[in-house]
Amino acid sequence: MERVWTLLSFGPEGWGDDIAKGVLLTVSLALATLPLGLAIGFFVALGKRSSDKTLRLAANIYTTIFRGLPELLTLFLVFYGAQIGLQQIVRLVNPGASVEINAFVAGMIALGAVFSSYASEVFLAAFRAIPEGQYEGGHAIGLSNAQTMRLIILPQLIRLALPGLSNLWLILLKDTALVSVIGLADILRQTGIAARVTKEAFLFFGIACLLYLVLAMLSSIVLRTIENWTKRHGVQR
């Protein structure tokens, strides 16, 4: 037991500090991906609702691809493929230049693409739950399309989409574990290194699982607070 505490301590012999850094990276990656995924997801949902066929098709291609590919493969495609592609484009303009997609950004883009294609479905379902009369009402009192969207639709949309989005956030948190494979020092990679070096695989992978559980629990608490807050808001109107 004493050995366990030494291994988990924050000192030079312990892995506590390394794992803490991993937690920080996992959380910041998930937090950085969230706004990106939400924004793209929202616009893709708008595209899917459009009366225009071409826009609908473009949006559907997006979700088909990113919901159909394994997340791990998406990550590889972005990390290596996009890098090579971008490099070639940049070289066309300026032969000497080089661009670099670092692992964090690659992870953000890949996870954001996956998150947004699922989020677009959540938004779409929420849009469908808002009756047409709300738009008509907005127009009737002289609001433009953008104003109707911002003042009337969005507040309701957020409330309706929140449960689905909360679920996606929890999935995102878990999906970040995949970035350990492209070399980002997240929870799983740090505990994995500790497991290999100390040969205490069960202990460290167990700790990794516990950390993800704690993050999920904390998220649930925060999300429930937000949900209650929006509900109270809804009732007041």
Add this chain to the structure above:
Amino acid sequence: MSAEAQASVERPPVVKKGWTRARTIGVVLLTIWAALGLAVLGFMINAWDPDIFTRYAPRYLSGLWITVQLVVVSVFLGALLSVPIALGRSSKNKLIGALAYAYVYFFRGTPLLAQTFLVYYGLGSFRPELQAVGLWTFFREAWYCAVFAFTLNTAAYQAEILRGAIESVGKGQWEAAAAMGLSRFQTARKIILPQALIVALRPYGNEIILMIKGSAIVAIITVYDLMGETRRAYARTFDFQTYIWAAIIYLGLVEILRNAVDWIERRITKHLKR
């Protein structure tokens, strides 16, 4: 609303016809997709090498077969395991309910990759203990470890799907059946399950798709599934088209399954359409 905003907008917007802004954006985006598609196609043609194809195509097929086996076996075993868990979740016994809840929470709250590592490397370090109870031959094989981890994982998700579907069938149905003199088992089999399965079909389809995609991680614990073969082919050829082939196969697999679920759903909900 501010006075300024009121002044600037007086009429409801006209419904535009013909070439709208949405169409412009749509055409631009489609052009980008087409350009990307052409770039990938051009790359594939450029990188085409009959040697590589004849050497690796059979391996990809065997990898695909492993992936399919892994998913089918895990989803099937997971379905069996999910029944007691779902019953436990709705049990009136507090302890059983809590245990089932903890199980579901653990497997849904942690990454599949971490669970797989925990089983493969974690349990692997208990070799003497496992040997003593005769389980080592099972846990020695990466393939069994993967099936074990995936089964436990998908059982948690399937239990929730099952529970949700059964709860979606109104309580009145149970009561009506009881009034007609049907036993609980008969009610479950003849009345509740058929309705619950309609509700559950789509989530089940999604769960299988998630398993297909999630199974790609077994490549990391030395199983040569489709992703494993892809990584091996890439390691030997350093040719990026190996990954694109994998992407095409995975996309095809998922799309076939998705359309199959759509088709089945249309068939079995025919009586619900008016």
Add this chain to the structure above:
Amino acid sequence: MRISRRIALALPAAALALAVGSAHAQDMMKLKIGTEGAYPPFNNLTADGSLEGFDIDIAKALCEEMKAECEFVTQDWDGIIPALQAGKFDAIVASMSITEERKKQVDFTNKYYNTPPALVVPKESDIAGTTPEDLAGKVIGAQGSTTHANFAETTFTDSDVKVYPTAEEYKLDMVNGRLDAVIDDIIVLQEFLDSDDGACCKVLGTLTPREDIYGPGIGIAVRQGEDELREKLNAAITAIRENGKYKEINDKYFTFDAYGD
């Protein structure tokens, strides 16, 4: 060395020029070096997160010789060539064998060391020799995307070859008892046997490397067409071989000359 002397002369000038602009500062070559960091004793991460090992010391010596400012980047092995091509770093110093397959993707310097592969088995193993017949039906572990894995797959065709992302993972599985044998560089395996966890195992024997798989030895990979950098590195390798720096590093790790013949 002609180039380095010119750079040396340019240095004071660059320092002066810094005040007004950095036109000359470019002469001080900046180099990003990719390595794996999971392959002791050649390159591995220490507990405090810094890199150490033979590859690292050699790379530092070469940088010093070239008067270059070097920065190390760690990258997982199976993505190390794409990462080089993608420009995440300029050279790979990570015990990479010079092979024909890799030459299609990257250029190599001359070798900077060459040591034979070996097989390690559990102490109580009943495997008698290192021929494919001896290993038929056995499970052999190797690191993925390596010449060793390649060699095992083509030579031990009747064995089950399992590949792992890093050397550390096959060691873990060897200790766990999932593997009947592992194949890797003799030095890497010896390091493993000397550690606490290596108590399980023994060297079965070294193998004669097949030239068509292993190539002429371990080199430094650079992007194709970067001949200037490649030539500079070649010159630096020759220089440290001659000026005794190589021997100094070599003796820190090995009891024999790792350079081979």
